[in-house]
Amino acid sequence: MLNLSSNMQPSLTSTLQQDEYSSISRNASVGVHGYALVFSTTSRSSFENVIKINESLLNALGDAPDVPRVLVGSMKDLVEEREVTLQQAQSLAASLRIPYLECSSKTGENVAEVFHTLLKEIEKDDGLLNDKEEDKCVIL
Amino acid sequence: MPNNPNPTLVHRKIAVLGFRAVGKTSLTNAFVSGTFSDNYDPTIENTHHKTIRFRKVHFATDIIDTAGMVSY
Numbered sequence: 001m002l003n004l005s006s007n008m009q010p011s012l013t014s015t016l017q018q019d020e021y022s023s024i025s026r027n028a029s030v031g032v033h034g035y036a037l038v039f040s041t042t043s044r045s046s047f048e049n050v051i052k053i054n055e056s057l058l059n060a061l062g063d064a065p066d067v068p069r070v071l072v073g074s075m076k077d078l079v080e081e082r083e084v085t086l087q088q089a090q091s092l093a094a095s096l097r098i099p100y101l102e103c104s105s106k107t108g109e110n111v112a113e114v115f116h117t118l119l120k121e122i123e124k125d126d127g128l129l130n131d132k133e134e135d136k137c138v139i140l
Numbered sequence: 141m142p143n144n145p146n147p148t149l150v151h152r153k154i155a156v157l158g159f160r161a162v163g164k165t166s167l168t169n170a171f172v173s174g175t176f177s178d179n180y181d182p183t184i185e186n187t188h189h190k191t192i193r194f195r196k197v198h199f200a201t202d203i204i205d206t207a208g209m210v211s212y
Contacts, residue, residue, distance in 0.1 A: 036157065049209060053158065129197060
């Protein structure tokens with residue numbers, strides 16, 4: 001009996017840790033049209049974590065494997081501290097089939113593009129942002 | 141979607157996710173108000189509103205700046 005209860009302790013801890021990991025708040029998951037998945041180009045661990053964050057997001061949403069997302073590498077200006085290569089980030093984005101952008105909030109570079117790209121992903125299927133709307137709206 | 145010659149107003153809600161201290165708040169603030177600060181003050185959760193004019197569409201956008209995910 002004593003052995004059993006001491007055996008259970010580690011599995012309880014690990015469950016709590018998983019829960020903590022999928023802690024996407026209700027407000028941030030209900031009715032949300034798209035997600036910016038951000039890591040820092042200066043932090044290898046944040047890059048590894050963004051993979052898990054994506055997984056826990058897809059788990060939380062359950063039936064939405066194609067939920068609009070963009071992968072964002074931040075702190076692009078801190079070139080000397082860089083820990084994630086452009087190629088590594090691009091191949092992650094390609095494997096997730098989502099766009100990748102690098103930006104710097106400090107210089108403002110690519111900041112607006114992050115949000116514009118996400119809106120484009122959100123509207124990809126309904127033609128709202130299509131330049132050639134007249135080509136799309138054909139009703140038979 | 142119907143064709144509409146006038147600017148269309150649509151509501152969209154987006155969320156910024158990521159590990160702690162990657163710059164979610166900095167990204168959101170840079171976009172919403174064009175500001176930047178080097179100070180780090182962890183976020184619980186904030187929602188910002190910005191109308192984004194993009195091509196012919198006006199997106200009334202809620203941007204949810206989330207709490208950073210913790211390490212495991």
